[in-house]
Every structure is written in structure tokens, then in C-alpha cells.
Amino acid sequence: MTIETVKELLNSNNISFDICHYSGEADFYRHICLFPYLKNAKPCKVTTIVIRSKNGHKDIELQFNETKGGTIFVDLYFGGYSYELFDCQDEYLSDEIIREIDGIREGRVTVIEVYNLKKCRWIGDFVFDRNDMDDSIFGEAGFEKAMKKVQKPLSFFKKLFHAKIQYDIYDFERYQCIIKG
Numbered sequence: 466m467t468i469e470t471v472k473e474l475l476n477s478n479n480i481s482f483d484i485c486h487y488s489g490e491a492d493f494y495r496h497i498c499l500f501p502y503l504k505n506a507k508p509c510k511v512t513t514i515v516i517r518s519k520n521g522h523k524d525i526e527l528q529f530n531e532t533k534g535g536t537i538f539v540d541l542y543f544g545g546y547s548y549e550l551f552d553c554q555d556e557y558l559s560d561e562i563i564r565e566i567d568g569i570r571e572g573r574v575t576v577i578e579v580y581n582l583k584k585c586r587w588i589g590d591f592v593f594d595r596n597d598m599d600d601s602i603f604g605e606a607g608f609e610k611a612m613k614k615v616q617k618p619l620s621f622f623k624k625l626f627h628a629k630i631q632y633d634i635y636d637f638e639r640y641q642c643i644i645k646g
Contacts, residue, residue, distance in 0.1 A: 466538040466558050468512060468529045474559055480516060480566065485526075487511040493528060498545040499580050499631070500587045512536055516566065520640035523576070523633070525569055527562070543569050544635060546576045546590050568594070575608055575636045577615070582629040582644070595636070619645050 475482055487493040493511040494501035509530045516525040523544030529536045541548040541562060553561050568574050573596045579588040591611060597604030615632050623630075629646035 466555060468514065468536040468538070470559075471514060471527060471529075471538060471562065474563065475514065475516075478563055480570075483515045483517065485513045485515055487513070490530070497526065497542055498587060499578075499633075500585050502587070511539075516570075518569075518635075518637050520635050520638055522640040523635045525566055541565055543574065543592075544576055544633065545578050545587075546592055569637050572636055572638060575634070577611055578633040580631040580633075582631050583627060583646075588630070615643060 472482075487496065488510060489508045490506035490511055491501075491503045493513065494503060494506055507530060509532065512529045512531070514527040514529070518524050526542045528539040528542065530539050538558070539551060541550050548565055550558065550561060550565075573594055575593045575595055576590060577593075578590045580586065581588055591603075591607075593603055593605070593608040593611070594601075595605050595608060598606075600606050602610075612634075615634070619628060619630070623646065627646065629644065632641075632643040632645075634641045634643065
């Protein structure tokens with residue numbers, strides 16, 4: 466899917482956006498993630514379509530890499546969370562992009578990113594569908610359980626080894642950063 470196709474798709478769905486350019490994937494990954502993994506970053510130019518969130522920190526971004534065949538879709542991000550849509554079949558991709566963007570904009574999606582500030586490493590990220598009210602670990606119950614862990618004091622061993630953990634918790638409307646240690 467090309468960038469022009471996605472621009473038309475967003476315009477037809479009345480979704481406003483900005484365009485940003487990066488000299489390579491490494492620059493884009495540095496922008497999107499606190500401690501990015503750059504080993505496999507491609508040197509090609511990257512263009513992103515940015516849908517600004519109301520939280521002021523973590524936006525929806527669609528990554529496109531410049532190739533000989535044009536500027537081609539790579540993935541959808543919400544903050545540092547990657548949806549990994551590169552495996553989606555082309556005939557379903559347009560619908561999937563709009564479905565995911567709508568879910569984020571409607572406040573159904575909450576992300577928690579976790580970083581080790583002492584070791585300068587990404588620990589993980591978790592996405593929750595806040596409208597899922599069953600006992601799913603990725604629904605509202607899973608989010609509440611994750612927040613209890615975030616709010617819990619650091620363990621004895623983490624304190625002993627002077628861990629410093631950062632949690633970025635956000636949805637389309639709100640952003641919260643909690644640093645422990």
C-alpha cells in the first residue's frame with residue numbers, strides 16, 4: 466500500500482494528519498522509542514503520516530519506507546507500540562488501518578510501555594482493549610491488574626540493584642509517566 470493510497474483513505478474518513486520525514490529507519494525509531502533497537506534499521510528514507518493525539522505525547526503514526534517502487538506502508542504505531550500490520554494481506558489492510566485508528570481515537574486502546582532507565586533498555590509494551598470487560602488479560606481486567614503492579618513499590622531485589630523503571634501509560638486522551646527507583 467502506498468502513502469498516497471493511505472492519504473486518500475484518511476481523507477475519505479475525515480481523519481486529519483501531518484507528514485514527517487526521517488533520513489532513515491534509525492532516526493524514525495529514535496523518535497518513536499526511548500531506547501530503540503537499531504541493529505536491523507534500514508538506511509532508506511522514512512515518511513510518516515502522523516495523527517496527533519490529544520494526550521500531547523504519543524501519537525498515531527503510519528510508517529512508510531521509500532523504495533524503488535514508491536513509498537510503501539511498513540507499520541502502524543501508537544506511541545512506541547507497533548501493531549505489526551506488515552503481515553496483513555493487502556485486501557484487508559485499508560479496513561484494518563481504519564479499524565485500529567478508530568479504536569485508538571475512541572479511547573478503547575490503552576498502552577503501557579516499560580523501560581529500564583539504568584540499563585537504557587526497553588523492557589516491553591502492553592496494549593489493552595478497555596471495552597473488553599471479560600477476564601481477558603488484554604481487556605479492562607488485565608489493565609487493572611497491570612496498573613496494580615505499576616503502582617506497587619519496587620521489590621527488595623530491584624531496590625538492592627538500584628533499578629530505575631519508567632512506565633509510560635497512555636490512551637488517545639491521557640498520558641502518564643511513572644518513574645520508580
